[in-house]
Amino acid sequence: MTLSRRDILKIGGAAAALPLLGGTAFAQEKLKVGFIYVGTINDNGYNYGHNQGRIFLQDALGDAVETTYVENVPEGPDCERVLRELAQQGNKLIFATSFGFGDAVIKVAAEFPDVAFEHATGYMKADNVGLYNARFYEGRAVCGTIAGHLSKTGKAAYIGSFPIPEVVMGINALALSGRRINPAFTVKPVYISTWNDPAKEGDAARALIDQGVDIIAQHTDGPAALQVAQERGIVGGFGQGADMSAFAPEAQLTAIIDHWGPHYVNSAKAVIAGTWTAGDTWEGLKEEVVQMGAYNKKIPADVVADAEKIRTGQIDGSFKIFTGPIKDNTGAERVAAGVAMTDAELLSMDWYVEGVEQPV
Amino acid sequence: MQFRLEKRAEPSRFMLYATPVGAVILTMIVGAIIFSLIGYDGIGAVREVFLTPLTNAYKWQDLGIKAAPLIIIGTGLSIAYRANVWNIGAEGQYVVGALAGTWVALATYTMSGPWILPLMILAGVVGGALYAAIPALLKTRLNVNEILTSLMLTYASIQLIYYLIRAQWKDPMGIGFPQTRRFAESAQLPTVIPHTIVHLGVPIAIVVALVAWFIMSRSVFGYRMRVVGAAPHAARYGGFSENKTIWLAMLVSGGLAGLAGVLEVAGPFQRMVPGFATGYGFTAIIVAFLGRLNPLGVIFAGIVLAITFVGGEVAQTTIKLPDAATGIFQAMVLFFLLAGDLLVRYRIRRVVTTPAGAA
Numbered sequence: 001m002t003l004s005r006r007d008i009l010k011i012g013g014a015a016a017a018l019p020l021l022g023g024t025a026f027a028q029e030k031l032k033v034g035f036i037y038v039g040t041i042n043d044n045g046y047n048y049g050h051n052q053g054r055i056f057l058q059d060a061l062g063d064a065v066e067t068t069y070v071e072n073v074p075e076g077p078d079c080e081r082v083l084r085e086l087a088q089q090g091n092k093l094i095f096a097t098s099f100g101f102g103d104a105v106i107k108v109a110a111e112f113p114d115v116a117f118e119h120a121t122g123y124m125k126a127d128n129v130g131l132y133n134a135r136f137y138e139g140r141a142v143c144g145t146i147a148g149h150l151s152k153t154g155k156a157a158y159i160g161s162f163p164i165p166e167v168v169m170g171i172n173a174l175a176l177s178g179r180r181i182n183p184a185f186t187v188k189p190v191y192i193s194t195w196n197d198p199a200k201e202g203d204a205a206r207a208l209i210d211q212g213v214d215i216i217a218q219h220t221d222g223p224a225a226l227q228v229a230q231e232r233g234i235v236g237g238f239g240q241g242a243d244m245s246a247f248a249p250e251a252q253l254t255a256i257i258d259h260w261g262p263h264y265v266n267s268a269k270a271v272i273a274g275t276w277t278a279g280d281t282w283e284g285l286k287e288e289v290v291q292m293g294a295y296n297k298k299i300p301a302d303v304v305a306d307a308e309k310i311r312t313g314q315i316d317g318s319f320k321i322f323t324g325p326i327k328d329n330t331g332a333e334r335v336a337a338g339v340a341m342t343d344a345e346l347l348s349m350d351w352y353v354e355g356v357e358q359p360v
Numbered sequence: 361m362q363f364r365l366e367k368r369a370e371p372s373r374f375m376l377y378a379t380p381v382g383a384v385i386l387t388m389i390v391g392a393i394i395f396s397l398i399g400y401d402g403i404g405a406v407r408e409v410f411l412t413p414l415t416n417a418y419k420w421q422d423l424g425i426k427a428a429p430l431i432i433i434g435t436g437l438s439i440a441y442r443a444n445v446w447n448i449g450a451e452g453q454y455v456v457g458a459l460a461g462t463w464v465a466l467a468t469y470t471m472s473g474p475w476i477l478p479l480m481i482l483a484g485v486v487g488g489a490l491y492a493a494i495p496a497l498l499k500t501r502l503n504v505n506e507i508l509t510s511l512m513l514t515y516a517s518i519q520l521i522y523y524l525i526r527a528q529w530k531d532p533m534g535i536g537f538p539q540t541r542r543f544a545e546s547a548q549l550p551t552v553i554p555h556t557i558v559h560l561g562v563p564i565a566i567v568v569a570l571v572a573w574f575i576m577s578r579s580v581f582g583y584r585m586r587v588v589g590a591a592p593h594a595a596r597y598g599g600f601s602e603n604k605t606i607w608l609a610m611l612v613s614g615g616l617a618g619l620a621g622v623l624e625v626a627g628p629f630q631r632m633v634p635g636f637a638t639g640y641g642f643t644a645i646i647v648a649f650l651g652r653l654n655p656l657g658v659i660f661a662g663i664v665l666a667i668t669f670v671g672g673e674v675a676q677t678t679i680k681l682p683d684a685a686t687g688i689f690q691a692m693v694l695f696f697l698l699a700g701d702l703l704v705r706y707r708i709r710r711v712v713t714t715p716a717g718a719a
Contacts, residue, residue, distance in 0.1 A: 040683065070676045072683040075635045077628030080557075081422050082673050088418060089677055099537070100635065123535060162634070163526075164536045193522045193538070193634045350536045 031093065031272050033057065033264075034086035035069040036079065038098035039196035039221045046195070046221040046241035047071065049258035050097045050120075056261025057268055065268055075100025083108040087115050093271045095120065095264070098195065099164060105129055116276050118267060120260075121166055123347070125278055132263055135284030136166070137346075138314045139256030140173035140217070141321040142292055143238045145310045146253050147174065147215045148181030149303040150235050156215035157208035158189045159201055159225050163359065165349045167219045172353045173321050174217055177310065179355050188213065188357045198224035209234055223247040236296065243293040254307070255293030263289060282343065286315045322346060327354040365706040372704065379700035380650050380657070384410075384664060387692040395685070404679045409671035409689055412678075419674070421556040423666045425628060428565040429454070429620040429640045431662035434647035435572045435655045436616030442576070442653050443585040444592070445609035449495065449510025450617040451641025452517035453488040457618020458625040459520060460487025462540060462632045465547035465625075466529060476546040481622055488618015489611045491517065496610035500603040506610070518637050525632055539633040549627035561623035566659065568616065573655035585609065617641060646694045665690065 033054075041051040051069060058067050068091065073079050079101050086094050087108060096105045097120045109117045109129045117129045125131055147156050158174060160167040171189050178185035190208065192200045201220050205228035208216065216237040218225045223244040229237045230248035239245065239255025263281065270276035283289040292311055295304045313319025324335030329352045335341055352358065388406045396402030413419040433450045440447045447453075460483040468476050494513060498504040522538070531541040549559045576582035588595040588605045596602065620640065625632055647665050651657030672686030 034677070068677050068680070070673060070683070074638050076633060076638065077425070077624075078638065080628070081426075081670070085673055085677055100633065103542075103631075162536075162538055168536065191526075348535060 030066045031064060031268060032089070032091040033065050033067045033268055034089070034091035034094040035067065036073045036082055036086070036094075036096050036098075036101065037069060037071045038073060038075060038100070040071050041069070043196055043222045044242055044244060044247065045223060045239075046258070047097070049241040050095075050260055052242070053258075053260030053264050057264040060261070060265045061268055064272060073098075073101075075104075077104070080104035080108055083117075084111070087112040092116060093268060093276075094118070095267075096122075099162075099166070116267070116271050116278075125280065127278060130267075130276075130278040131280045132267075133166075133282045134258055134260075134289045135282060136219075136256055136258075136290060137169045137173040137321065138284040139290050139292060140170045141177040141314065141319075142307050142311050143217060143254065143256065144174040144177030145181060145307045146295075146299060146303060147217070148178035148185050149306065150253070150299070151178070151182070151185065151215045152235065153212050153214045154182055154184045154186065155211075155213045156185070156187045156217060157205070157211075157213040158187050159204050159208075159216065159218040159220055160189055160191050161195045161220050162193065163189075163191055163350075165347050168349050168352065169346055170217075170219050171356055172349065175353050175355045176321055176326065181306075186355045186357060187217075189352075189359045191359060192220065194220070196221040198222050201225045202228050205229060206232075226251050239293055245293065245296075250296075250298070252293070253296045253299060257291040257293055259289055259291050262287075284314065285311060286317075328352060329354055329356050329358055362711050364709050364711045365702070366709045367706055368704075375704045377652065379704055380652060380661070380697060383650070383693055383696035383700055386696045387689060390696075391689055391692060394688075395681070400681055401679050405675055405681050405685065408675035408678055408681070409668055409685070411671075412674045413667045413670040416674075419670055421553075421558050422670045423663060424558050424562040426669050427662040427666035428561045429624050430644050430647045430665055431565040431659055432561075432568050432620040432623070433613075433617045433641055433644035434651060434658040434662055435569045436613035437644055437648040438651060438653040438655060438658055439572060439576060439585060440609035440613040441648055442589045443605050443609045444589040445606050445613075446507045447492060447495070447510050447610055447613045448507050448645065449492070449512075449514045449641070450613060450644055451637060451639065452510065452514035453491045453614040453617035454621035454624075454641045455514070455517040455521060455637050456491040456621070457484035457488035457615075458621030458632065458636060459517075459524065460484050460618065461622030461625055462529070462543075465543045466540060468547065469541070469544050472544065472546040474546070476544075477549065477626065480547060480626060481619065484618045484622025485615045486618070488621060489615035491618070492610040492614020493607075496607050499606055499610075506606075514637075514641070521632065521636060522634060525634065529632065531631070540631045542631045543626065547626060548630050549623060557628070559623075559627040561620075561627050564619075564623065565662075568619070569655040569659045576655060581608070617644075643690070646690060650693065650697055664693070668693075 035054050037047040037050055039047040041047055054067050070082050073082050083104055093116045095118050099121045102122045102124050105117050105119045106124050106126055109126050113128055118132055121133050122131055158171045171187055175187040190204050192204055201224035205216055205225040209232050214235040216225050216229050218240055226237045226244050226248035229251035236251040236253040239252050241258050243255045243257055245252045320340045322341040324339045325337040326335040328334050388410060392402040392406045395405045413423055437450055461480040464480040464483045495506040495509040498509050499506045525538045525540055529540045531539055551559050584600050588600055643665055647658055647661045651661035668686055668689050675681035
């Protein structure tokens with residue numbers, strides 16, 4: 001047999017394509033599902049919540065799925081590499097669970113058109129990139145009701161990561177619901193530029209308590225701020241992402257618990273059935289994607305009853321926290337009386353309501 | 361009975377080069393044992409962390425772009441450390457270099473042309489060098505320890521990122537997320553191998569290391585740095601100014617860290633983000649020592665550290681090793697290297713003490 005130059009080129013081409021097949025050829029029987037987390041699964045908060053969702057998916061679908069996660073993935077080029085790695089390993093459904101993964105998800109998704117990507121809390125979609133999010137702000141409205149009743153100084157702090165609409169919305173929900181109870185209630189936001197840095201979260205909490213704050217809410221991933229609240233004996237704070245009462249039994253008034261599991265099950269089932277499309281879901285208390293933790297024993301019964309009213313009102317749709325009249329913190333009216341803000345307006349919220357100190 | 365460390369007259373040249381290799385091998389062995397003991401597949405862990413990135417051709421591009429900044433920064437640090445100038449703040453100089461490049465990219469956003477990228481790179485080098493000039497100035501004028509000042513300036517540089525991207529440089533389309541807009545086409549580092557993510561920074565890293573090696577081994581500058589580090593008294597006698605050496609060492613290592621920063625922001629990131637500083641400047645310290653403070657060695661050391669990063673992620677997905685394992689492997693390499701170095705330079709002598717009262 002003689003080999004022409006063309007034959008050699010063909011063989012070379014086939015050999016070059018071999019590694020492309022390696023990842024997918026044997027993955028037919030089980031759906032492989034990958035998760036990337038920005039922090040560790042032991043943060044007892046946001047990333048822990050997503051990992052609980054992964055475990056829920058694994059338990060619910062058993063042998064039909066194989067799940068993998070990569071933790072502590074920085075938001076940037078490292079994330080791109082991890083996503084590519086998961087796609088090459090044959091994961092056909094990949095959940096990127098942090099806002100800052102957006103650029104990388106869009107980039108890698110274009111290289112793997114047969115892989116379904118879902119990006120939590122993001123805003124950029126593509127044919128194979130869906131979005132999913134939770135209405136955390138509904139939980140904030142319940143927290144704010146408790147804060148409005150219990151705060152003695154009338155001052156709450158809010159430790160946030162970045163001033164993105166998702167975080168701004170939560171701050172505003174806390175302030176609006178707190179001011180329904182106590183019109184003098186104010187919220188001071190502080191941004192620490194990271195989702196997960198217990199030292200920074202703790203330092204911010206200490207500094208804020210020194211300034212007379214007696215309620216601390218946070219939109220970062222771990223229980224560090226609550227631990228400081230416990231240690232300093234202030235009125236308290238709220239668990240975020242998961243129940244954090246183990247870390248602050250006195251200080252945790254209630255918690256906003258993320259329950260991603262059912263969403264993960266639905267998406268995985270859709271991929272297995274071949275019906276998955278890039279969706280855009282935003283569910284809350286009603287769908288139980290957001291749940292409230294147990295109320296602390298020290299909260300008086302009438303306050304619990306009020307908080308419950310807000311919780312059930314949001315479930316049956318009778319109460320919407322972002323309903324006018326709403327003024328911003330410069331005094332200008334933003335939402336007219338009786339008008340409820342639309343989802344699109346909420347998702348681009350970049351102003352603070354009355355009672356929120358303008359962050360520096 | 362006690363032991364005493366005694367300096368060897370002449371450390372074995374062979375051992376000097378064998379220790380880095382030995383440190384890596386020892387890390388693999390001890391790593392396999394430790395991870396087996398705590399219930400993981402220890403041998404699998406070593407295989408996935410150290411070998412898979414090399415055997416899987418898909419991973420080579422990742423190794424290249426992960427190693428490039430480590431090699432560039434490590435080369436600069438190896439020059440400074442040779443002269444006994446302890447610049448620990450390469451991370452900060454890397455950040456400031458990237459910020460300087462970002463400034464050029466944003467200022468030229470509406471323009472295009474092949475001059476933009478070279479200008480960004482120049483700005484990056486100058487930015488990194490200027491940031492390193494602060495500890496140099498404090499050291500030469502006030503005799504302030506450069507280890508402390510350069511390290512502390514790193515934290516200041518990260519605050520500088522936050523400050524700039526929260527207001528002046530914020531992306532108008534980013535729904536409030538503090539990051540700059542994506543750089544225009546002319547400000548993005550091109551890829552050098554089609555259909556891969558290998559960007560121009562990878563060949564630049566190799567060239568930087570080769571040029572540095574040539575200068576260090578063949579020029580008066582290199583001779584000066586080596587003599588000042590190895591024999592400060594002789595250097596002073598020979599007329600080499602100590603202050604001038606500190607300045608040179610800081611500016612060169614800072615400038616190279618700045619170069620790495622601007623290449624990283626123009627290449628893989630293509631915009632400035634709050635999480636830009638991921639620790640390359642600190643990892644490069646391990647790279648410089650693992651590479652025996654020799655730019656050629658730094659190339660290999662940079663690749664070894666890149667392997668542990670990429671392999672650490674592989675191990676997370678394939679055998680569910682926790683992320684912290686990567687850090688453990690990297691720390692073990694440095695630990696065994698330093699321990700090995702001690703034994704190369706010193707020998708352990710048993711000392712028999714005479715009983716009290718015998719004299």
